[in-house]
Each structure stands twice: as structure tokens, then as C-alpha cells.
Amino acid sequence: MSSTVHFPDPNNFQSQSDEFIVWLSGKPGVKLNPKICLADLRSRTAGRGVVAQAELSEGEELFTIPREHVLSTQNSKLKDLLPQDPNELGPWLSLMLVMIYEFLLGDRSAWAPYFKVLPRNFDTLMFWSPSELKELQASAITDKIGKEGAEEAILESIAPIVRENPSLFPPIGGIASYEGDTGTQALLNLAHTMGSLIMAYAFDIEKPEDEDNEGDDEDGYMTDDEEQLPKGMVPLADMLNADADRNNARLFQEENGLVMKAIKPINAGDEIFNDYGEIPRSDLLRRYGYVTDNYAPYDVVELSLDVICQAAGLANADVENQPALEFLEDLELLDDGYVIPRPLDDSLTDILPDELVLLLKVLCMSPDSLAQQKSKNKPPKPSLGLAEATLLAQIIQQKQAQYATSLEVDATLLARVSQAEASTALDDSSRRRKMAVQVRLGEKEVLQSLYGLLESHVANPESATLKRAANGDSDGPRNPKAQRT
Numbered sequence: 001m002s003s004t005v006h007f008p009d010p011n012n013f014q015s016q017s018d019e020f021i022v023w024l025s026g027k028p029g030v031k032l033n034p035k036i037c038l039a040d041l042r043s044r045t046a047g048r049g050v051v052a053q054a055e056l057s058e059g060e061e062l063f064t065i066p067r068e069h070v071l072s073t074q075n076s077k078l079k080d081l082l083p084q085d086p087n088e089l090g091p092w093l094s095l096m097l098v099m100i101y102e103f104l105l106g107d108r109s110a111w112a113p114y115f116k117v118l119p120r121n122f123d124t125l126m127f128w129s130p131s132e133l134k135e136l137q138a139s140a141i142t143d144k145i146g147k148e149g150a151e152e153a154i155l156e157s158i159a160p161i162v163r164e165n166p167s168l169f170p171p172i173g174g175i176a177s178y179e180g181d182t183g184t185q186a187l188l189n190l191a192h193t194m195g196s197l198i199m200a201y202a203f204d205i206e207k208p209e210d211e212d213n214e215g216d217d218e219d220g221y222m223t224d225d226e227e228q229l230p231k232g233m234v235p236l237a238d239m240l241n242a243d244a245d246r247n248n249a250r251l252f253q254e255e256n257g258l259v260m261k262a263i264k265p266i267n268a269g270d271e272i273f274n275d276y277g278e279i280p281r282s283d284l285l286r287r288y289g290y291v292t293d294n295y296a297p298y299d300v301v302e303l304s305l306d307v308i309c310q311a312a313g314l315a316n317a318d319v320e321n322q323p324a325l326e327f328l329e330d331l332e333l334l335d336d337g338y339v340i341p342r343p344l345d346d347s348l349t350d351i352l353p354d355e356l357v358l359l360l361k362v363l364c365m366s367p368d369s370l371a372q373q374k375s376k377n378k379p380p381k382p383s384l385g386l387a388e389a390t391l392l393a394q395i396i397q398q399k400q401a402q403y404a405t406s407l408e409v410d411a412t413l414l415a416r417v418s419q420a421e422a423s424t425a426l427d428d429s430s431r432r433r434k435m436a437v438q439v440r441l442g443e444k445e446v447l448q449s450l451y452g453l454l455e456s457h458v459a460n461p462e463s464a465t466l467k468r469a470a471n472g473d474s475d476g477p478r479n480p481k482a483q484r485t
Contacts, residue, residue, distance in 0.1 A: 033063060035056055046271075047241075059262065071098070072233070073086050073087055093157050094230075095202065095230075111233075120193060122193075123428075123435070125142070126145060126150070139443055140337060145286065159178065163179060196289075201233055244297075246273045248273055249261065249262055250274070302340075311395040312395075328359060335355055340353070343446070343449045348454070356392075361385075362379075363391060393451060405440075407441065417430065
């Protein structure tokens with residue numbers, strides 16, 4: 001079985017866009033508003049994007065894609081060609097397998113013009129080298145890439161199907177088969193490409209009566225959530241660039257298909273933007289491969305249980321050997337890490353997770369107080385007193401020390417590279433380094449702001465105890481959840 005596999009040709013950019021629009025508009029039930037167009041935005045380093053050619057009103061439909069034209073496991077012929085049901089692999093891996101199959105079909109795929117406009121080169125962290133990842137320093141995002149786990153799942157679930165069906169999955173790139181080291185690496189590269197496309201562009205395809213939901217927060221490409229919905233690639237919907245401030249469109253899943261609508265008036269000439277939601281720049285980089293400053297308000301820092309235990313003077317985070325940790329673990333109130341968002345005001349109450357405040361309180365208890373609390377078999381009331389605030393300040397300092405450079409040094413580095421970028425385009429390595437600096441700088445800003453709030457809290461006698469529970473509730477967090485794995 002031969003196939004013609006196309007990769008995007010930068011010299012054929014516009015013609016591929018035109019071919020894609022002709023292909024899409026010819027599909028039964030597809031509706032494209034003549035007021036929009038697919039534009040070449042490479043001059044803005046934005047690739048392709050959707051632009052308004054005329055004024056659009058709030059609520060106006062931009063395009064409709066019937067469900068049968070979504071690239072999904074359900075809509076691919078592969079499910080009828082394999083002895084096993086691809087859906088058994090789960091939402092991520094089943095779509096990955098289908099996309100590998102459709103891509104290898106080349107021009108014979110029902111989605112061939114669509115594949116031609118999808119990217120093949122990514123700046124997502126899955127594709128960064130070890131030296132590039134090192135630039136992220138102490139960012140917890142490096143623990144969420146999941147490349148090793150993703151490759152294990154690919155080799156365990158996808159590779160056997162591909163190798164057992166060579167007529168459906170013909171080798172490419174001059175290799176004889178997907179066997180051996182060379183073939184295995186070629187398959188992994190292809191799977192990572194499709195997995196990255198899914199991570200960046202796929203939508204959860206819900207039942208018509210449900211609300212839309214995009215994206216996934218799991219590491220790598222996998223999820224253990226049995227209730228997760230099927231995923232699908234929605235042509236044209238994924239051509240919209242995203243912007244936290246200028247978001248002016250949203251995808252709605254309706255009875256007749258997936259409908260992109262304007263959520264505010266859009267002027268002629270304006271780009272049409274989707275939005276990824278309130279996600280930190282670290283996740284923006286991990287999932288989508290870019291960083292913009294308008295997502296800076298959503299930056300977070302994660303304090304691991306290990307760094308908390310170090311600052312508290314514990315030998316390790318071994319639950320079985322640490323009574324305070326064991327107590328919270330038994331109550332299902334101990335996490336592996338605690339995410340703190342960027343403070344947007346002077347309040348600690350809104351940004352510190354109840355579970356973190358509870359952990360601080362338990363760590364600050366004397367052995368006798370801890371034993372008494374354990375006898376009640378319930379957590380103490382979460383409150384941030386002087387002891388807890390002082391310990392958290394020490395934890396912040398411990399986390400800051402894990403970064404190889406200071407906030408001030410990073411600010412200087414970023415200013416320098418931004419100045420250079422103004423006169424000439426950055427190469428791949430420099431671009432990735434800049435994004436790493438932006439991410440780690442944002443995290444250091446969160447840490448510095450948090451430390452300042454803690455200093456004020458400790459210095460102000462009137463706020464010696466910051467209450468966490470509402471309405472006099474003394475039974476700890478009202479929505480406890482266990483996140484340890």
C-alpha cells in the first residue's frame with residue numbers, strides 16, 4: 001500500500017490555505033460566514049489565523065462544522081478495519097492512532113487538506129532538549145511534561161497495533177518497518193506529533209445537550225479519568241489563535257454541530273480569537289508551545305511536599321515516618337503539591353489552598369497537640385497564625401533558592417533578549433530560552449509577592465490569625481480531596 005504523505009510546505013502556504021477552505025466549504029452541512037477569512041499572519045509570528053472581513057455582531061455565527069466532519073475515532077474508517085475497537089485505548093490514544101492512520105493515507109485521507117495546514121514543528125515542552133528544559137530551573141512544569149509516560153503508553157498500546165497491521169500503517173521516511181530502534185523512534189516521533197496536535201487543538205466532543213469543554217490538564221497525553229469525553233479535531237476551529245484579553249469568539253456544541261460564534265462585536269480587519277481560559281504561562285507553554293504576557297495574571301507557583309518538609313525541618317516526606325503527614329494522609333487531606341496563584345490584591349485568604357494552610361498548622365503542632373487532634377479523628381480548623389505564616393515564609397525562601405538565577409537577573413535577561421528581538425527574529429534556541437525566562441520570572445514574581453504579604457501578615461498584630469473556615473466551621477476544609485498518587 002503506497003501513500004503520499006504531505007508535510008506543510010512554507011513555500012505553498014497560501015495555496016494550502018485556499019485548498020483547505022475549498023475542501024471544508026464543500027462538505028455537506030458546513031457553513032462558513034463570508035465575513036471571515038483564513039489569513040496569513042506569519043508577519044505577526046502567528047501562523048494562520050481567522051480575520052473578520054466585515055463587521056460582525058455579538059452572537060453572529062462565524063462557522064458551523066457538523067459532527068460527522070470532525071476528525072475523530074468515530075468518523076474514521078479505521079475502526080472498521082481493525083479487529084479491535086480503537087475506543088478501548090481511551091480518548092487520547094484512540095485519536096492518536098486514528099490520526100497516524102489518516103496521516104499515512106496521504107492524499108487518500110478524507111482529511112488530507114486539513115493535515116496540510118496543521119503544523120509539524122512544535123515548541124511545546126515535549127520537544128525541548130534537556131539543556132532547554134534546564135532553563136526552566138525550579139519550575140514544577142517540568143514534572144508535568146509526561147514524555148516518559150507517554151512513550152511507555154505509545155509503545156504498549158499503539159506500537160503493537162501499528163506493527164501488526166503494516167498495510168494500514170505503511171512506514172515513512174525511508175524506514176523498512178516500525179520494528180527495531182530506528183523504526184521505533186520513527187513511530188514515536190510520529191505519535192508525538194499527533195499527540196501534540198491533539199493537546200494543542202483537540203476539543204472534547206460532548207453530547208449535544210452538554211456545554212463545550214476544551215483541552216485537558218493531564219500530564220503527557222494520557223488520563224485516568226474514565227468519564228473523559230471523546231476527543232476530536234474540529235477543522236477551522238483550531239485555526240483561531242487564542243488571546244486572554246482579546247477573546248471575542250467561542251465554540252458552542254449544538255444539536256446541528258459545533259458552532260463558532262462571536263461573543264462580542266468584531267470590527268472589520270480584526271483577528272478573531274478563542275481563549276484557553278485562565279491558565280498560567282507555564283501551562284500555556286507546555287500545552288500550546290508559546291508564551292504571551294497577557295496570561296501573566298494567571299501565573300502560579302507550586303510548592304511541593306518535599307520542599308515544605310525540608311523547610312519544616314523534616315528528614316523527608318515519607319508519610320509512614322512522619323506522624324503529621326500520616327495524620328493528614330489518613331484523612332485524605334495530603335497533597336503532593338500545592339498551587340498558589342499570583343496575588344492580585346493584598347489578601348492571603350483567597351490564594352492559599354485550605355489544604356496547604358491545614359498542612360502548615362499540623363506541622364506547627366507540638367507532639368502532644370498532634371496526638372490530641374488525632375484522637376478526634378478530624379482535622380483542626382485551618383487558620384494562618386504567626387507560626388504558620390513564619391513557616392510558609394521559610395518555605396517560600398526554600399523554593400526561591402532552588403532557582404539558579406534571581407528575579408532581578410531574569411528581568412535583565414528578558415529585557416535584553418526582547419531588545420534584540422525587536423531588530424531581528426530569534427532563532428529556535430533563543431526563542432525557547434526567552435519563553436523559559438518568562439515562565440520562571442513569573443513564578444519568582446508570585447513567590448516575591450507572596451513573601452511580601454506574609455511579612456505584612458506577621459508584622460501586623462491585628463492579623464496574627466487569618467481565619468480560613470467560614471461561618472465558624474471547625475471541621476477543616478469543606479471539600480477535601482486526595483491528590484497523592
